[in-house]
Amino acid sequence: MNELPIQRVLPELLDKLRTGTSAVLVAEPGAGKTTQVPLAFLNEPWLSGRKIIMLEPRRLAARSAAEYMSRILGESIGGTVGYRVRMDSRISQHTKIEVVTEGILTRMLQSDPELEEVGMIIFDEFHERNLQGDLGLALALESKSVLREDLRILVMSATLEAEPVADLLGDAPVVVCPGRQFPVETFYRPQPAGMKLEQQMAAVIIEAAAAHPGDVLAFLPGAGEIRRLQAQLERGGIQADGVIRPLYGQLPQLEQDAAVRPDPGNRRKIILATSIAETSLTIDGVRIVVDSGLMRTQLFSARTGMPYLATDRVSRASADQRRGRAGRTAPGAAYRLWGAEVQDHLRPRNQPEILATDLAPLALELAAWGVRNPRELQFLDPPPDAAFERGREVLRRLGAVDQDGMITTRGKQMAELGMHPRLAAMMLQAKEMGQGGLGAAIAALLQERDIMRGNALERDADIRTRIEAIFLWEQQSTAAEHTDAAALKRIVQESRHIRKQLGIPAGEKPDMGKIGLLLSFAYPDRIGQSRGDGKFLLASGRGVELPRAQLLSRSSFLTAAEVDDQKGAEGKIWLAAPLSIQDLLQYHANEIEEDLIVEWDSSLAGVKARNQVNLGAITLRVSPAANPDPERIASALLAGIRAEGIEMLPWSKPSRQLRQRLQLMHLADPTWPDMTEQALLESLEQWLLPYLHGMKSRADLQKLQLASVLDQMLGWDRRSRLDREIPTHITVPSGSRIAIDYSDPLQPVLAVKLQEMFGLHETPRIGHGKIPLTLHLLSPAQRPVQITSDLANFWQSGYFEVKKELKGRYPKHYWPDDPLEAIPTRRTRPQ
Structure with a gap:
């Protein structure tokens, strides 16, 4: 094997971390940083028998890197080198290098902030700027500053702007390594208008495979596009020696390995991948990249408080990373489904996740760490204040933090579970109710894409049918009709992992009627009340609807677990379950408030007072209020006058003339009261409120003597002056x-x-x-x-x-020739 480029800078890197404790390594694709750098530090004296923890953003990359390093050492995985990802661990007492995904490091730091057994943390592919990566680095820097001055921190990336990270690490040295990149010829193939993505991708793949040797790596935004493209290629016919290999995060490990490793039959691979293959992986044999230019990201809507998936253009950095996959082991070709003129207008790099996602998980981790203000920690990009406060408000509703943002006992339990706070809250409540197994199935389902096949608009939104399919698979390994067997298998594995983590016994009998209730513990803001015709009002105040008429449409109440809120005035409910009013009143009593509503009712032309029982924006019960506070009635009456306009008051001829005279005085002298409608409406509390005692309707207002009311605004002096001058x-x-x-x-x-x-x-x-x-x-x-x-x-x-x-x-009337000398008369002629 030829020497990798990273070998040329390893002496410099080793020296920097002997004399200092932090460094930044910028190594281009193909340099070998992921697999060579951790091994180079194994025998450093400062390591003193401690471990090296290396973070990889993705599970597949973590396993692949650990396996590759083990092969270099001539060992089985789990020896000197091992990995830890969720639900999968290959380590032993001899393991010195642990490749972990970023959430694992967060749990390690939370349980042992000193990291006694760790001598070095390596953050690989840091340019991806995942939320957990930013959080892990911030916590590690805090630990290093307060508890572990000797802890080494190395940040590695292929496309990172090194200076901001170096500054964050305390002016750390930057080591730059060129990659081993073979030339890659680039071709632009803009997608014709009206052509579907899978049709264009299939045509370009066939074109590229005919023109160039080697395996094909095609980048698509998600699993759905991959499945459609695979079907398109199979219909269109691929070469007899070709084999299609999907590659995305939800695939079983064996299928992911089949995409990454050489084909046993030496067939030409066409790998259909998401961004999972963009970094860290070197897939031997890939000489051709076909890039859709699209990626799927989860964003957070500040308007609705709901996360949503969005398909967006890749950044220039991501496009270059993808292109580089074709030149890792030999010269290659890259085909891009956009025009050359579009390339220059791509954004330079991906937006950091911390600036665009739901920050409730971050808020919980920081509360568990003992930090209320994220600016107390060192973040490359501090979380936005408004988004962080929204996340903390979610935690308050879930009981994870108190009003001051301090973590509660329940919040500590939630943080230990390592799942989204919403699901953690649901799991704790489910266990207390003896429904832990049901809760685990729900939590596992909600972390997976929908198991139901078919068009989303045509699928049943009832989550109960999916839970039944999960239990059927767990008990009989049988996939229900129209369900995804591979997804069911993953969900059952995750469900068992959650049950084991919480110590939930296997023999619990699930109560399917409690699914909507369990969901409400995770999504109290998404409890919905029927408005008829499959439309619901959520406790958050958002209007949502089922995409079509179905059994759930008849529910009086439901809990929506998944809502698409990006199109139209009403969000679309993709997953939900009915919720009984009895369960709602029993389990959410502490969130239910009884309010006295006193307000103007234009249809009644009067003030209406009622007692209203609310859960957020939902009204559960209304009853007439007896003896409401007179001050509130008067305030509501003033609101009615403002809504209806000043002319609803009984302006008699004398009162109207007085108002007009006062306005003329105001124009001459602004210290006099302003009698315009706007001014009178704005000052109702000063001039009218004292006269409203006992009144509550338009009819009552007609008893007012407005001339006397206005007259009271004047003292004796002004009243006399008004009469004299006006x-x-x-x-x-x-x-x-x-x-x-x-x-x-x-x-x-x-x-x-x-x-x-x-x-x-x-x-x-x-x-x-x-x-x-x-x-x-x-x-x-x-x-x-x-x-x-x-x-x-x-x-x-x-x-x-x-x-x-x-x-x-008028000949009988008096019309003198000289009007100035004439006698004035109100009669026909002067007397």
């Missing part, structure tokens, strides 16, 4: 006392018969003579014949034209 009436030359119209505060109007104004030379004014009245001069029939605010000018020019018209129409 009078209600004015006496005209005829002796009549005419009301002033203040409808437009900027232009007060005096409507008066023209004949009553004879002899008056100038326009009447108010406001200390500053505001001229707008005169509406009326005919004997009370119709305006002239509108003016300049009476003197009217007498000089306009009067004579008006006189001609009025004299012809």
Whole structure:
């Protein structure tokens, strides 16, 4: 075997960790870092008989790396080198290098923060930036800082920006190693519009296999796409010497090994893989990569508080990693299902999981560690404050932390289980109820993709049919109709692992009627109340619906375990179980609140008071309230006035005129009360509330004397000033006392018969003579014949034209030639 590139930098790396305790290794794909670096440190004096722990983001990579290192040493796995992943461990008392997945390290640190038996932790493929990887490094740095100054930490990656990590490690040295990369020719094959992904992938795979030697590694976003592409290739015909090998995380280990190892019959492999094959693995024989350019990631919706799976474009770094798979052992070719112009617009690297996922698991781990504020630890990217607080709120609802964020006894028990806090809470409650076996089956199912085959929109959403299929497989190794046997096998294995972990006896009799209740312990925010036609309102306030009519549609209450919330106004329920009202009231009593609701009801035109029993946004029971607090009634009445508008109050002619006069004073002097609708509505508590005692309806409000209410806003001085400056009436030359119209505060109007104004030379004014009245001069029939605010000018020019018209129409009336010398009259002629 030729020397691997990593061999050339190992002396430098060894030296850095003899003189220091931290380092960063950037080694390109094909350098050999994963399998050579741990072995190089085995005999270092500072290790002092302690272990090396190496983290791998994926189980397959962890097993593969451990097996490869064991072969180098000429040993069986579990000797000097072993691995630990969930439900699978190959270690012994002689093991010095343990390859583990990231959650395993978290459990090790939580149980033994000092890591007495560990001399070095290696974080491999750190560029993937998984949540558990970031957490593991933060906890390890805390342990190193407080308890273990001699603990070595090495961060390794192929595409990492080294400087931020080096700074995080305390200005650690950076060692760079070029990879052993053979040339890879790149071809772009954009997907034609209207063509399905599996059709395009199949066509490109056939094209590439005909043009180049070697095995094919095709990258797809998920298991569903892999299955469809496999069917497409089998229908389209592959070469007689070819064999299709799927590769994704949920596959049984034997099938994963078959994809990675050389084919026993020397057939040409077409490996259909997810991102699981993107890093850490060298699959001998691969010379061709066909990349869909897509990846599946779990994101978290801040809007709904629900996680969801999204299919997205890969980053430029991921695309280059995938391309590099073709050049690990020989020259190769990479086919990309996008155009060359798209390549330059890909985001540089994947978003760190800590910035986009559900942070309830992180919040629980930090609470178990004794940290309430994540900024007390060293994270490469600190978790967003809002997302972290949402995660902690989930923990509060589950009883894992108290109101101050301190972990409870139950929270400690949940953290020890090493599963999502929701499922951990459910398992503890299920065990207490004697339904631990049923809970374990549910927990295992929810960590696996759906076992039911077929279109998601056509599948039954009832989780009970799936639990029955799990028990059937466990008891008889028989797969129910339309179920995935491989998935059932994995679920049963996981279920047994959970039962063993919690010490749950095998003979428990499952009560299938309690499935919805058990789910409610994990998802109290997803307890749903029927709104009819298969639609439900969740306790969180979110509206959801079943994708089609089914038995669950008739349920009064259910618990939704899986909801797709990305399309449409209503989230789609994929998995749920019915929940009885009796179980709801018994087991969620501490979450149920009884509220007195006092609010304005526009349909009743009054205040409605009722006692309401709620579980979050769900209303369980409503009854009339007797003798509600008068202050709350008055507040609700004010809310009704604001909703309906100020005109719902009984504005009589005097009260309306007073409001208008006050508004004119406000315009002249802003220290006077503002009488606009907006201002009155905003200040209802100040001017109206004291007069509402005993009132609760629109009809009651009609008893108000608004003129007196407004008058009370003024003191004696202001009331006198208002009457002087902005009078209600004015006496005209005829002796009549005419009301002033203040409808437009900027232009007060005096409507008066023209004949009553004879002899008056100038326009009447108010406001200390500053505001001229707008005169509406009326005919004997009370119709305006002239509108003016300049009476003197009217007498000089306009009067004579008006006189001609009025004299012809009203010949018996008095129309003098000189109006300024004439006698004013309210009659036909002056007396």
